[in-house]
Amino acid sequence: MSEITNITNNGVNVEALLGAREALTETPAAAQFNFRANCTWVSGTHSSTSIEKFFGLGEEQSHRQVYTHDADHPQIFASEDNGISPPEYILVGLAGCLTAGIASVAQHRGIQLNSVTASVEANMDLQGILGIDSDVRNGFSNINVHFKIDADASEEDIAAIVAQSQKRSAVFDNVTNPTNVTVKVN
Amino acid sequence: MSVAFSEIYDHSVDTLVIGAGHAGLAASYCLTQRSIDHVVLERGEVANSWRHERWDSLKLFTPNWQAQLPGYGYSGNDPDGFMAVKDVIDFIDEYAVRNNAPIQTSTTVMAVSLTKTGYRVETNRGTWHCRSIVIASGACNSAVIPKFAESLPADIRQLSARDYRNPGQLKEGAVIVVGASATGLQLAEEIFRAGHAVTLATGEHVRLPRLYRGRDIQWWMHATGLLDEGLADIDDINRVRRLPSPQLVGSHRHDILDLNALTGLGIRLVGRWMAVNNDVAQFSGSLPNVCALADLKMNRLLNAIDQWVEETGRSDEFEPSHRFESTRIDELPCLGLNFEKENIQNVIWATGYRPDYSWLNVPVLDKKGWIKHQGGVADTPGMYVLGMPFLRCRKSSFIHGIEDDARFVTDHLDNYLKKEN
Numbered sequence: 001m002s003e004i005t006n007i008t009n010n011g012v013n014v015e016a017l018l019g020a021r022e023a024l025t026e027t028p029a030a031a032q033f034n035f036r037a038n039c040t041w042v043s044g045t046h047s048s049t050s051i052e053k054f055f056g057l058g059e060e061q062s063h064r065q066v067y068t069h070d071a072d073h074p075q076i077f078a079s080e081d082n083g084i085s086p087p088e089y090i091l092v093g094l095a096g097c098l099t100a101g102i103a104s105v106a107q108h109r110g111i112q113l114n115s116v117t118a119s120v121e122a123n124m125d126l127q128g129i130l131g132i133d134s135d136v137r138n139g140f141s142n143i144n145v146h147f148k149i150d151a152d153a154s155e156e157d158i159a160a161i162v163a164q165s166q167k168r169s170a171v172f173d174n175v176t177n178p179t180n181v182t183v184k185v186n
Numbered sequence: 187m188s189v190a191f192s193e194i195y196d197h198s199v200d201t202l203v204i205g206a207g208h209a210g211l212a213a214s215y216c217l218t219q220r221s222i223d224h225v226v227l228e229r230g231e232v233a234n235s236w237r238h239e240r241w242d243s244l245k246l247f248t249p250n251w252q253a254q255l256p257g258y259g260y261s262g263n264d265p266d267g268f269m270a271v272k273d274v275i276d277f278i279d280e281y282a283v284r285n286n287a288p289i290q291t292s293t294t295v296m297a298v299s300l301t302k303t304g305y306r307v308e309t310n311r312g313t314w315h316c317r318s319i320v321i322a323s324g325a326c327n328s329a330v331i332p333k334f335a336e337s338l339p340a341d342i343r344q345l346s347a348r349d350y351r352n353p354g355q356l357k358e359g360a361v362i363v364v365g366a367s368a369t370g371l372q373l374a375e376e377i378f379r380a381g382h383a384v385t386l387a388t389g390e391h392v393r394l395p396r397l398y399r400g401r402d403i404q405w406w407m408h409a410t411g412l413l414d415e416g417l418a419d420i421d422d423i424n425r426v427r428r429l430p431s432p433q434l435v436g437s438h439r440h441d442i443l444d445l446n447a448l449t450g451l452g453i454r455l456v457g458r459w460m461a462v463n464n465d466v467a468q469f470s471g472s473l474p475n476v477c478a479l480a481d482l483k484m485n486r487l488l489n490a491i492d493q494w495v496e497e498t499g500r501s502d503e504f505e506p507s508h509r510f511e512s513t514r515i516d517e518l519p520c521l522g523l524n525f526e527k528e529n530i531q532n533v534i535w536a537t538g539y540r541p542d543y544s545w546l547n548v549p550v551l552d553k554k555g556w557i558k559h560q561g562g563v564a565d566t567p568g569m570y571v572l573g574m575p576f577l578r579c580r581k582s583s584f585i586h587g588i589e590d591d592a593r594f595v596t597d598h599l600d601n602y603l604k605k606e607n
Contacts, residue, residue, distance in 0.1 A: 028553075164479075172472070
């Protein structure tokens with residue numbers, strides 16, 4: 001990052017993003033991406049999921065390295081707590097997605113961010129997954145995200161960035177809207 | 187006026203205009219002024235979609251003083267009032283008669299194709315050849331309805347806003363109105379007042395107050411120059427062209443019709459309708475954000491108005507600046523409705539429209555099915571479009587916007603014909 005910053009620098013290359021938008025408008029086929037994760041059961045409720053490759057821009061792509069994520073249940077459920085629980089990964093995804101969106105939108109709008117933090121809370125009634133009450137859903141009943149943002153902008157402009165980042169967030173969409181999920185075996 | 191013609195021989199004319207609504211008639215007026223030989227083809231009667239594709243209680247949400255067409259305008263004694271559908275029909279009818287417009291009614295265009303010298307236009311009453319063509323057939327030919335509408339229980343009565351006339355068409359029982367445009371809000375209110383339980387499914391929408399600081403919002407939009415904002419002022423024109431209509435209603439009391447007014451009556455607000463699953467309508471959890479976006483955008487407009495008042499030094503002419511209550515939503519809005527449990531008997535789709543160009547055999551459509559054009563000049567020589575949302579500027583979406591657009595387009599067309607001669 002440059003030391004002399006009288007121009008906005010949130011570390012987001014907006015020109016590249018806008019270039020991609022233009023290019024993908026011309027060639028919608030290149031905009032078709034396919035993301036993959038591979039999960040292996042370790043033992044008990046512990047599993048390990050690794051992510052490396054994905055498809056996009058018409059060819060195989062790869063992350064810089066393999067990223068591995070352990071999921072488990074907390075010890076209060078008699079598990080070993082080798083990692084966060086699977087639903088907590090949703091919170092990781094949502095917070096990460098909205099925060100990336102905020103940085104990008106702020107950059108595009110020429111707004112310098114000084115700090116961005118989010119606390120995410122999600123409520124779950126365990127009577128659902130435990131099958132105690134069939135009227136209770138399994139997943140989170142609601143999710144609350146609270147951003148604290150220090151930026152060189154008015155409160156309204158900051159609120160507009162946060163709203164726009166929700167509007168363009170993949171995880172926000174997947175969490176707020178139904179998605180067809182097909183699970184097959186062997 | 188009808189045009190003498192024979193159904194046996196092909197006809198030739200310099201310019202054909204398709205559609206005798208306000209846009210086609212404005213084009214005809216401008217063409218006549220330039221002495222360009224032309225004929226207006228109309229599938230039905232003058233102002234056909236106003237006669238046959240609008241609900242009974244509809245009023246324009248633009249005030250009468252904005253009813254302006256080239257060479258013609260509202261001349262009644264209620265400039266701040268709003269025209270009902272029959273007033274709009276009379277207004278356009280009168281324009282056609284006054285201009286002695288060369289209209290051929292009951293003539294449906296079946297196919298338009300390219301020829302070496304221009305276009306060949308086949309109709310149910312013979313074939314025309316023209317050198318240039320103005321497409322003014324409207325932006326609201328077909329209702330856009332989500333695919334999952336097919337999987338609703340068969341006994342639910344489904345109507346699009348294009349086919350809805352009045353609550354008498356509905357079955358007893360609850361109603362889901364889908365879409366939070368001017369149409370969706372107006373129909374939700376009318377249907378609720380007719381005694382139905384109403385749920386309004388709300389995606390992205392445009393919130394505008396009817397009155398602000400004692401003036402109509404259209405007055406502000408006009409005075410501040412916002413209606414004249416053009417293509418160069420807009421970042422993403424495709425997005426702006428597809429925006430739902432602003433939440434306004436034309437009424438003598440200048441009522442503010444917004445989501446708060448509807449929930450205040452007792453209408454239930456839910457998120458965008460996304461899917462149907464096991465006889466349950468599933469709504470998006472994004473309702474808080476779409477409301478926040480609309481509130482923020484409305485406030486941005488009000489800030490711009492306040493700034494204009496400040497800069498022009500006219501603050502003593504208007505009521506003081508203020509802000510409207512944010513959109514109220516339930517702490518946990520409903521995400522799913524079971525049709526049977528909630529006795530949902532009717533669904534009204536106010537989910538937008540698109541133009542129907544199934545007769546246009548010219549490769550000029552974008553992948554969404556709209557004609558590619560630059561400010562009304564289509565991406566194929568000699569073809570023009572009029573009467574589209576934000577054709578050249580913000581006011582293009584309204585009746586009074588047609589004057590500048592028609593003049594611009596016919597000027598270009600005139601030059602085209604002269605160059606090709």
